[in-house]
Amino acid sequence: EEQFYRDTWVEVNLDHIRDNVAQMKSLLPGDVEMMAVVKANAYGHGDVQVAKTALEAGASSLAVAFLDEALALRQKGIDAPILVLGATNPSYVQIAAEHQITLTIFQEDWVREAKEVLGKDATVSVHLKLDTGMGRIGIRDKETLLKIEGLLGEDPRFQLDGVFTHFATADSGDLSYFQEQLSKFKSMISALKTKPRMIHASNSAASLREPAAFFNGIRFGIAMYGLSPSVEMKEALPFSLKEAFSLRTKLIHVKKLLPGETVSYGATYEAQEEEWIGTLPIGYADGWIRKLQGNVVLVNGMRVPIVGRICMDQCMIKLPCELTVGTVVTLIGQDQNDAIAIDEVASWLDTINYEIPCLISSRVPRIYVKAGKKMAVSNPILKLLDKK
Numbered sequence: 001e002e003q004f005y006r007d008t009w010v011e012v013n014l015d016h017i018r019d020n021v022a023q024m025k026s027l028l029p030g031d032v033e034m035m036a037v038v039k040a041n042a043y044g045h046g047d048v049q050v051a052k053t054a055l056e057a058g059a060s061s062l063a064v065a066f067l068d069e070a071l072a073l074r075q076k077g078i079d080a081p082i083l084v085l086g087a088t089n090p091s092y093v094q095i096a097a098e099h100q101i102t103l104t105i106f107q108e109d110w111v112r113e114a115k116e117v118l119g120k121d122a123t124v125s126v127h128l129k130l131d132t133g134m135g136r137i138g139i140r141d142k143e144t145l146l147k148i149e150g151l152l153g154e155d156p157r158f159q160l161d162g163v164f165t166h167f168a169t170a171d172s173g174d175l176s177y178f179q180e181q182l183s184k185f186k187s188m189i190s191a192l193k194t195k196p197r198m199i200h201a202s203n204s205a206a207s208l209r210e211p212a213a214f215f216n217g218i219r220f221g222i223a224m225y226g227l228s229p230s231v232e233m234k235e236a237l238p239f240s241l242k243e244a245f246s247l248r249t250k251l252i253h254v255k256k257l258l259p260g261e262t263v264s265y266g267a268t269y270e271a272q273e274e275e276w277i278g279t280l281p282i283g284y285a286d287g288w289i290r291k292l293q294g295n296v297v298l299v300n301g302m303r304v305p306i307v308g309r310i311c312m313d314q315c316m317i318k319l320p321c322e323l324t325v326g327t328v329v330t331l332i333g334q335d336q337n338d339a340i341a342i343d344e345v346a347s348w349l350d351t352i353n354y355e356i357p358c359l360i361s362s363r364v365p366r367i368y369v370k371a372g373k374k375m376a377v378s379n380p381i382l383k384l385l386d387k388k
């Protein structure tokens with residue numbers, strides 16, 4: 001059982017992850033698979049615990065950003081199929097083959113270089129990535145698509161297991177560009193000589209809005225964490241999403257300031273009257289960035305402001321009255337009758353909800369809760385070396 005020795009932690013509600021997956025799964029026809037997108041340490045929630053929960057709740061495979069994330073899951077005992085969504089240097093194709101990790105390809109040169117590296121008896125599973133308008137990575141024309149299909153087809157070591165694309169605007173109010181991408185995808189895959197096993201296109205937004213884009217697999221990310229792909233589509237969700245991520249800490253110091261006394265670097269905050277000030281053991285090195293100064297946190301169900309500059313490891317809040325050291329403070333999540341949602345924090349920072357849980361660094365331990373009970377802890381900075 002991993003431990004942690006600080007008074008700041010993330011709580012991940014695995015029942016919410018399970019419910020979000022199960023609800024989406026219930027909307028899918030039987031022949032449409034779900035790929036749980038667990039890249040970036042499962043959007044900051046913890047890759048292994050989210051992967052296990054999603055697989056138990058109906059996902060059949062996982063998706064990550066790059067090879068290291070896939071190898072990390074394998075090292076932690078995850079045997080499910082894993083697709084690397086990003087580019088992988090062809091020199092690592094043998095490593096991918098050895099760990100049954102599926103790679104995304106979209107360049108002729110990649111195939112040529114990989115053929116030189118891959119063991120003669122090895123086989124590697126690949127998905128072709130088509131760029132139908134995201135403008136990031138992917139094949140953009142049928143000639144290249146057919147050329148690559150041919151290069152793969154002439155070498156039995158490469159198993160063309162899937163073809164996919166990614167939508168740039170599936171979460172927006174205007175779906176015209178989305179429709180253009182969808183029809184371009186259909187046109188390009190119709191040119192393939194053989195249909196790969198898996199054809200997939202949808203992220204959470206498309207999965208929640210457009211069954212016509214299911215094909216036979218969806219890539220479910222943000223909504224699995226209980227977050228809406230955009231503020232715009234929050235009102236039009238087919239089922240209510242349950243936010244899984246909370247961020248909590250405890251008061252580690254309480255003092256009374258007299259009028260004129262100041263708080264933190266630059267002495268920028270000055271008490272106007274007698275004020276009670278609490279200190280929290282969380283700062284910008286935890287991802288609780290400096291721009292959050294002036295926004296609120298919850299203590300005993302009350303919204304109180306962060307006062308003075310946020311430091312690397314600590315920040316200060318103005319209390320409504322004297323409170324005891326050890327009182328729990330909620331930065332993200334429910335506290336009594338109020339809650340600070342990730343969407344609210346995102347609005348303070350003029351960003352999108354995806355970025356917030358990703359910001360909370362691995363220095364903050366994650367507690368996993370199931371049926372209201374703490375069932376696991378992840379604290380990477382104190383990873384106790386496995387005793388041999």
Ligand SMILES: Cc1ncc(COP(=O)(O)O)c(CNc2conc2O)c1O
Nearest residue numbers: 037085166203204219220221222223354
């Ligand atoms: C190729 C691909 N498929 C599926 C997903 C899942 O999307 P969802 O979380 O909206 O369901 C992503 C997320 N990619 C990113 C999410 O934020 N920035 C990104 O590049 C992706 O890049």
